[in-house]
Amino acid sequence: MKIDADFWAKWNPFSEMAAWVNAQNIRDGAELVELLIAHDLDWSNWLIARMLKDKQRIRYAIYAAEQVVHLTASDEELHRLSVACINAAKAVLENDTPETREGAKRAGLAVRSGVGSVNIAEFLASAAAAGWAAATVAASDRADAAASAAAWAASAAAWAATGAKRAATYMDMQTKTIRYGLELLKEKK
Numbered sequence: 001m002k003i004d005a006d007f008w009a010k011w012n013p014f015s016e017m018a019a020w021v022n023a024q025n026i027r028d029g030a031e032l033v034e035l036l037i038a039h040d041l042d043w044s045n046w047l048i049a050r051m052l053k054d055k056q057r058i059r060y061a062i063y064a065a066e067q068v069v070h071l072t073a074s075d076e077e078l079h080r081l082s083v084a085c086i087n088a089a090k091a092v093l094e095n096d097t098p099e100t101r102e103g104a105k106r107a108g109l110a111v112r113s114g115v116g117s118v119n120i121a122e123f124l125a126s127a128a129a130a131g132w133a134a135a136t137v138a139a140s141d142r143a144d145a146a147a148s149a150a151a152w153a154a155s156a157a158a159w160a161a162t163g164a165k166r167a168a169t170y171m172d173m174q175t176k177t178i179r180y181g182l183e184l185l186k187e188k189k
Helices: 005-011 015-024 029-039 041-051 054-072 076-094 098-117 122-139 143-160 163-186
Strands: none
Touching: 015 029, 015 041, 029 041, 029 163, 041 054, 041 143, 041 163, 054 076, 054 122, 054 143, 054 163, 076 098, 076 122, 098 122, 122 143
16 A cells, blocks of 8 residues: 555644654555554554555454453453454454444443443453454444554553563564554455
């Protein structure tokens, strides 16, 4: 995918990011993401989520959520809600209809409510929130909201997985998820 003025106009990135990207003089999106991985993971995540097509965004968010959903296992209800949310997003991926989108929206709201009502560690809330973001991506009719939710899912999943070794593990998980996004970009679909 080419990164050009139309892309920037559509997505309106942070001015600092846009300035840095323009200074690199790279217009190939995948190459730019690779460079950004070493420079700023959050920007890389932001960019790749916006380069993906709708179904790829759903897969990206599902992938991110699945990396950490096991962290919700200590809270049975939250885990059930998180798994249901991911499954609802998968249902949209398999059969995108108004009914499956509505189901994903309801599942996402249930997880969001569950996160707000339980007193658990931050990383568990983040894991559930990644599942919520997966369903949000599936249910969204707005590309910018879907891209933001996909990027947020990847970031929340990375944060959720970190525990005591927060910085290094966060970077590893986010890099893993972004690299998955790069694989999605390479697909012919």
